[in-house]
Amino acid sequence: MRKKGLSIRRMRGAVAVEFAFLAIPLTLLLLGIAEFGNAYYQYNTIDKSVRDAARMLSAYSPLQADYPVAAAQCLVAYGNTGCSGSPLVGGLKTSMVVICDQVNTTGCTGNFKNVQTDPSGDTINIVQVKVTGYGYSQITGFFNLGGLIFGDISCVMRQI
Numbered sequence: 001m002r003k004k005g006l007s008i009r010r011m012r013g014a015v016a017v018e019f020a021f022l023a024i025p026l027t028l029l030l031l032g033i034a035e036f037g038n039a040y041y042q043y044n045t046i047d048k049s050v051r052d053a054a055r056m057l058s059a060y061s062p063l064q065a066d067y068p069v070a071a072a073q074c075l076v077a078y079g080n081t082g083c084s085g086s087p088l089v090g091g092l093k094t095s096m097v098v099i100c101d102q103v104n105t106t107g108c109t110g111n112f113k114n115v116q117t118d119p120s121g122d123t124i125n126i127v128q129v130k131v132t133g134y135g136y137s138q139i140t141g142f143f144n145l146g147g148l149i150f151g152d153i154s155c156v157m158r159q160i
Helices: 014-057 069-078
Strands: 097-100 126-131 153-158
Touching: 014 069, 014 097, 014 126, 014 153, 069 097, 069 126
Parallel strands: none
Antiparallel strands: 097 126, 126 153
């Protein structure tokens, strides 16, 4: 007596076919997760370095002779004040770092000279450090993101 249904011999390639149907979407999903994670890493790294530079500049007055604008730009791009080593993320340059304060206003939006805080006339100087025009560096060339450029990444802090 013969069994009803498909024989094992006839189903031999079914698993391979099912895997082929699932392999393509799973590969796309994994590549997308990797790209998103890399974009998040790059943004977060730049955000932290901008915050560190703003914190460093907040300890100085922009009127001081030793006001470290160039060192702050190096801190953002390279993670150190001497511009040595490789950039924190690929493609980041010191020319993308803009410092806005009481003295430096080139490339700044808004009024960063002074902020009046109360009717007695006391003012607070603020400093803004921002990275502008940074283009995302892809890890895979699979997704054509067409030159994705992050928006301005900035931090504003009170100066002494």
